[in-house]
Amino acid sequence: MKSFDLIQPATIDEALAAWQPGASWLGGGTNLVDLMKAGALQPDTVIDVNRLPGLREIETLSDGATRIGALVSNAELASDMEFARSFPAIAEAVLSGASGQLRNAATVAGNLMQRTRCAYFQDPNAACNRREPGSGCDARAGENANLAVLGWSDACIATSPSDLCVSLAALDAVVEIRGREGQREIAIADFHLLPGDTPERETALQPGELIVAVRLPAEARQFAANARYLKVRERTSFAFAVASCAAALQMEGGRISKARLALGAVAARPWRVAEAETLLAGHLPDTDLFARAADAALAGASPSGANAWKIELARRTVIRALTLAAAGTPARMPALPASPFGELAGELAHV
Numbered sequence: 100m101k102s103f104d105l106i107q108p109a110t111i112d113e114a115l116a117a118w119q120p121g122a123s124w125l126g127g128g129t130n131l132v133d134l135m136k137a138g139a140l141q142p143d144t145v146i147d148v149n150r151l152p153g154l155r156e157i158e159t160l161s162d163g164a165t166r167i168g169a170l171v172s173n174a175e176l177a178s179d180m181e182f183a184r185s186f187p188a189i190a191e192a193v194l195s196g197a198s199g200q201l202r203n204a205a206t207v208a209g210n211l212m213q214r215t216r217c218a219y220f221q222d223p224n225a226a227c228n229r230r231e232p233g234s235g236c237d238a239r240a241g242e243n244a245n246l247a248v249l250g251w252s253d254a255c256i257a258t259s260p261s262d263l264c265v266s267l268a269a270l271d272a273v274v275e276i277r278g279r280e281g282q283r284e285i286a287i288a289d290f291h292l293l294p295g296d297t298p299e300r301e302t303a304l305q306p307g308e309l310i311v312a313v314r315l316p317a318e319a320r321q322f323a324a325n326a327r328y329l330k331v332r333e334r335t336s337f338a339f340a341v342a343s344c345a346a347a348l349q350m351e352g353g354r355i356s357k358a359r360l361a362l363g364a365v366a367a368r369p370w371r372v373a374e375a376e377t378l379l380a381g382h383l384p385d386t387d388l389f390a391r392a393a394d395a396a397l398a399g400a401s402p403s404g405a406n407a408w409k410i411e412l413a414r415r416t417v418i419r420a421l422t423l424a425a426a427g428t429p430a431r432m433p434a435l436p437a438s439p440f441g442e443l444a445g446e447l448a449h450v
């Protein structure tokens with residue numbers, strides 16, 4: 100690993116002042132340190148944000164919004180019972196990611212900022228426009244069976260690996276940011292960027308800006324009774340999604356009054372689909388309706404390589420996630436969170 104300076108600031112202002120081009124923030128280190136060890140990332144300076152005060156709380160604000168500090172660990176978020184009851188699709192998404200040990204270390208901000216799992220991005224010897232602008236994209240003629248089917252460009256066909264972000268996108272989360280110029284916020288829908296001609300620009304964060312919190316609007320709680328996250332993966336645990344879907348419904352008199360839908364692992368950002376949501380609203384839930392919503396969700400999808408199969412898989416994932424959401428949020432988290440096999444009997448992991 101290339102040597103680097105480690106800075107451990109005690110305040111946010113100190114952290115912002117310490118940042119310089121070539122520096123990286125360090126949260127739990129579960130992604131950054133792996134990439135540094137592989138030689139894919141080589142920051143000159145690592146700024147450890149773990150000592151910054153006031154970033155570890157989950158709070159309810161006076162307007163009913165819920166604010167999650169950037170340093171709340173993935174494990175703390177999913178195991179906070181009040182939070183899980185209010186936002187079950189988020190708890191289910193978090194619990195479906197990584198492993199217990201990783202979730203203990205990984206932070207909410209780090210999860211938002213984690214890098215793609217495209218194998219060529221992680222290999223410093225491969226051509227990768229995202230890691231090294233203008234170098235090419237070895238994935239185009241290489242291992243691309245699990246890469247993007249929506250929003251990709253000739254320059255990059257990578258997907259976002261985050262489960263958490265898919266449920267956050269469905270529920271209209273907002274990312275709170277601090278920079279030397281002050282504080283600002285970005286809707287999560289605008290936070291992750293599609294690759295276009297500049298895949299190296301992955302988020303709307305400007306150099307030197309720090310995520311301090313993620314906020315869920317008060318309205319997000321109104322989906323608690325009918326909200327699920329479904330994740331299809333090659334193994335039932337400790338594996339990234341091949342396709343995933345967060346589905347959240349508000350039901351009135353048996354009809355869907357409002358719907359929220361976002362897909363994961365199909366594009367470089369969570370894929371929120373307003374057309375599908377509009378199509379669902381006002382109708383009685385049934386499989387035909389869900390199939391039409393799934394078609395709308397995948398409208399515009401096209402293979403970026405040997406991954407045409409992923410379009411149909413994602414379509415079926417949407418139908419199944421909507422079916423599960425319409426059936427109601429289970430009183431207890433399933434033994435296998437977010438799994439298609441989640442209804443199997445088993446030890447309850449989250450009671």
Ligand SMILES: Cc1cc2nc3c(=O)[nH]c(=O)nc-3n(C[C@H](O)[C@H](O)[C@H](O)COP(=O)(O)OP(=O)(O)OC[C@H]3O[C@@H](n4cnc5c(N)ncnc54)[C@H](O)[C@@H]3O)c2cc1C
Nearest residue numbers: 126127128129130131196197206208209210212261262310
């Ligand atoms: C084997 C394995 C399996 C995994 N499986 C899954 C999975 O199934 N689903 C899933 O969603 N995730 C999965 N993960 C990813 C894991 O969730 C992420 O590694 C983790 O969320 C990153 O959090 P961290 O705090 O460790 O980030 P770090 O590794 O510390 O940082 C990651 C990135 O975030 C930046 N960063 C950190 N904090 C801030 C901040 N406050 N503001 C701005 N930038 C910041 C860093 O500079 C870096 O670029 C897996 C990881 C591993 C190693």
Ligand code: SF4
Nearest residue numbers: 217219227236255256
């Ligand atoms: S798909 Fe994107 S991340 Fe993967 S090699 Fe191509 S440019 Fe790099």
